[in-house]
Amino acid sequence: MLDERDRKILSLLQEDASLSVGDLAEKVSLSISACSRRIQRLEETGYVARRIAVLDRDKMGVPTTVFALIKTAHHADDWIETFRKAIADIPEIVEAHRLTGNYDYILKVVLPRVEHYDVIYKQIVRKVELFDVSASISMEILKSGMAVPVDYAR
Template sequence: MTATTLDLIDRKIVSALMQDATQPIGRIADQVGLSQTPCWKRIQKLEAAGVLTGRVAIADPAKLGLGLTVFAGVEAPDHSPEWRAGFERALAAMPEVREVYRMAGIYDYLLQIIARDVGAFDEFYKRLTTVVKVKSCSSLFVLERLKATPGYPVDTTTR
């Protein structure tokens, strides 16, 4: 199942679940014009196909004592599969790392890191650079989050 094979009803179901995954199947079914059983079967197919990858609660990091968000640009010392595998293993073991992107441009990787404060980020940085060699790491500290949208824009208007 790919974006081109999702029909309008599938896209409406995905959009509804991204807005609120806790809503009852009956409400989603009403929104998309199905009865509950066919709607549930479509959700199961979307999960089996990997379109829906999980259902989570979204928390406010500041209210969890995680007041600092940092974006770190990392330059790799080399581009060998061995280095990349070690880097990926190191990041997988660090819960502060929320997202990782392999990039084209100035940085090889862009990391989103969440931490309690600057001191906690510094501890993370020391741990990262002890576990894996990096050519450089440049950090950008977030002053204010203006927008954070957990879902994605899904076309729910055209066939």
């Protein structure tokens, strides 16, 4: 069971995972050892899945975002696994979701420029049969992040 201090620790770690235990302890009014034990427990119980560095996309040379909306005529488990394998090794595809509604999948693709999308498209269609693919170019990022709400955690 999480308490308010656990939630505050999780929120702070989401904002900046490089904070020292001392800084975290001070911000949540705990001793360093008590805070350290809580962090260890949150990691061991899976609340903290991993700690990562978020890179600047402009500096990394991939400022363009394209969302590829995919329809397929195939819904069998073996096709889904083939599709999963086809996209797994393409680093430009940073997210993939199976959807309800008019499209079956959406891919978030980060690219050096929009023209590079064709390279990614061809990599996918060489490996798996698709019924329809529609792409939309992101014009502006209005909100971005990986932080999730902590108030719902049990």
